[in-house]
Amino acid sequence: MTLPRDHRLRAGASFLALAAVFALSLSVPIPSPPDGGRESVMLEVSERLPGWSVERLERSWEGAYTVVTLCAGREVGFQFVPGHGLPARDAWIQPNDAFSRDRLRGVSDHWRHLVWYHDPALINTLSCDEEIAGSRHTSMETRPYD
Numbered sequence: 001m002t003l004p005r006d007h008r009l010r011a012g013a014s015f016l017a018l019a020a021v022f023a024l025s026l027s028v029p030i031p032s033p034p035d036g037g038r039e040s041v042m043l044e045v046s047e048r049l050p051g052w053s054v055e056r057l058e059r060s061w062e063g064a065y066t067v068v069t070l071c072a073g074r075e076v077g078f079q080f081v082p083g084h085g086l087p088a089r090d091a092w093i094q095p096n097d098a099f100s101r102d103r104l105r106g107v108s109d110h111w112r113h114l115v116w117y118h119d120p121a122l123i124n125t126l127s128c129d130e131e132i133a134g135s136r137h138t139s140m141e142t143r144p145y146d
Contacts, residue, residue, distance in 0.1 A: 041065045041080050044091070044116060050106050051128030052076070071128035076100045080116075089118035103131075 038057060045054055045067055050056040058141040060066045064081040077096035084092060093114040101114075121125040 035059060037063070037082070038065070040069065044080070045069065047123065047125070048116065049076070049126050049128070052126075072132050074099070074131065076103050078104060086115065087118070091116050 006035075020051050038059070041090075042054060042057060045052075045057075049069055049071075052071045055070045055075075056065065056066065056068040058066045060079065062081075063083065064079050066077070068075060068077040077100055079092075079094040079096075081092040081094060082088065082090070086092065093104055093108065093116060095104050095114065103126055104114055107124045107126045108114045109117040109124065
């Protein structure tokens, strides 16, 4: 096989080859090792938020996970950040919005910061059933007569 000697043909062929490699790189997924931390985060979330369905649990930055849970149409979203100044199995909780912050404040293991310890003395939970029962939309109004 002889290669074309014309520099324009070689430049065109290399450009097409480069474009083909680029297109292939966009369509082929990047391989990644199994994520053992995902299962531990799922276990921790199901223990702290019983009855809430985990809608999304994805790896985000520096070992952290993005978690979105749902209960009766209400969404609680937060970042689960293990380590970062805490022991390796403890995690910071960073809520996505004010509603999530209010709900996760009662589940925190620290009075001042939103933290989940791996082995707390007492596990605070936010049950989906309690969330539904305490809702002003599902409870009866205090006015018996209009």
